[in-house]
Amino acid sequence: SDVLLGALVTRIDQEQPFETLDQIRRSVGAVPGPMEAYLALRGLRTLPLRLAQAQSTAQILAERLVTHRGVQRVRYPGLASDPGHGLARRTMSGFGSLISIELADAKTADAFVDACSLWVFATSLGGVESTLERRRRWPGELHMIPEGLVRLSVGIEHVEDLWADLAQALDQL
Numbered sequence: 001s002d003v004l005l006g007a008l009v010t011r012i013d014q015e016q017p018f019e020t021l022d023q024i025r026r027s028v029g030a031v032p033g034p035m036e037a038y039l040a041l042r043g044l045r046t047l048p049l050r051l052a053q054a055q056s057t058a059q060i061l062a063e064r065l066v067t068h069r070g071v072q073r074v075r076y077p078g079l080a081s082d083p084g085h086g087l088a089r090r091t092m093s094g095f096g097s098l099i100s101i102e103l104a105d106a107k108t109a110d111a112f113v114d115a116c117s118l119w120v121f122a123t124s125l126g127g128v129e130s131t132l133e134r135r136r137r138w139p140g141e142l143h144m145i146p147e148g149l150v151r152l153s154v155g156i157e158h159v160e161d162l163w164a165d166l167a168q169a170l171d172q173l
Helices: 015-028 034-067 085-091 106-115 159-171
Strands: 073-075 098-102 131-134 149-153
Touching: 034 073, 034 098, 034 159, 106 131, 106 149, 106 159
Parallel strands: none
Antiparallel strands: 073 098, 098 149, 131 149
């Protein structure tokens, strides 16, 4: 959650994309700085453990969220009812740690986010701490995104602590 690195790949016989990327690489560089490299290495050392814990917790939370009367829809590929479940089951080694829930409207979603105390409001995903974010907060965002959509990025805290915080926030709605 505190570093972003990546790679751009193109076939050399596709001249325009290759030349464009090569020019950018020559102009601005393509090597991460020492701090970015340190942060990436630090995160990679514990990634399998963190991901296993977060995925296990996310599955439990998604199954509980489906049954809560305050939640209109849960999107998590680990749920058999999710439209992407079959594809995820065939192509992924786990279902991930990101859950999306839809609440009644923007006002309800804002109240839910405000009522959570353990979950941290942030747009950064994949950390050891559980974070949440209400989407469609800014003018100009796609109208296809439901106004009551909240993304939950599950961390490594105890599942019962995370659920207690979500349940009390949902019960207040």
